[in-house]
Amino acid sequence: MKDLLSLFRNSLAGLRVLVALTLVLGVAYPLLVTGFAQAVAPWRANGSLVTATGEHTTDRGEAVGSALIGQLVDDPTLFQPRPSAAGDGYDMLSTYGSNLGPESPDLIAAITQRKAEVAEREGVAESQVPPDAVTASGSGLDPHISEAYAALQVPRVARENDLSEDVVRRLVDKATHGRPLGVLGEPTVNVLLLNISVKNAAK
Known part of the structure; x- marks a missing residue:
């Protein structure tokens, strides 16, 4: 008991x-x-939503995307994001990296194929293709690309939109974020904000 x-x-x-x-x-x-x-910070708390004009918004009905989540871009006139390992096209319900090691035959084959595709699309040698153009981020949802990958795409985007390369470079600079806290990582370019600026400049 x-x-x-x-x-x-x-x-x-x-x-x-x-x-x-x-x-x-x-x-x-x-x-x-x-x-x-x-x-x-209500904008960030509500998902960092962005309107078609590139302005921040907390109204989900006006949003065209999030500054924190990458998007597939199938328009040759726009900047392309880095590859995504999160399902088919930046699926937020399947966020993950590829989990493939550097010696994985599948990863090596994917990188080789992507490098050839990027080089052909941008009209450059494969040796000029930066790493983030052919590899996914750890989350698979990264909305940013490196300054090197953005610079590689400038001539094509300028040509396709009938803009000067100087104009497009200035748009890249505007969409570039510096190192976090001034010392961490490398500067990055937000693809969504950059493409919105390109569309507005091409009107």
């Missing part, structure tokens, strides 16, 4: 802890963080 009573008391104590932690960590904390994010 004492064992059963002790088991009941311990189970009741564990249940109380479970309920308390669920309320604190599962309800109160998320609400607090969400409220803080909405007050401080």
Whole structure:
């Protein structure tokens, strides 16, 4: 009888802890963080949505994409993103890297094929194709490309849109983000914002 009573008391104590932690960590904390994010940076808190003019928006009905999520681009007049390993075309429900090692025959074959395709599309030698043009990011959803990959695409985009290369380079500069905290990583170019600028300039 004492064992059963002790088991009941311990189970009741564990249940109380479970309920308390669920309320604190599962309800109160998320609400607090969400409220803080909405007050401080509502644009980012709502998914960093972007309108067709390149302006930030918190109205989901006006958005053409997110500055945080890559998109497939099948228009030859626009800048191309890096490849995605997240399903078929930046599927946010399937975010992942390829999980293939550097010696994987599948990865080597994919890189070789992509390098040939990019070189042909941009009219350059395969040795000029930067790494991010042929490899996916760890999340598979990265919306950015390197400055080198953007620069490689400038002549084609300028030609296809009847714009000067200087104009397109200025658009690239405008869509370029510096190193986080000034020292981390490398500068990157947001493809969505850049392509919106290209479309507006070509009108």
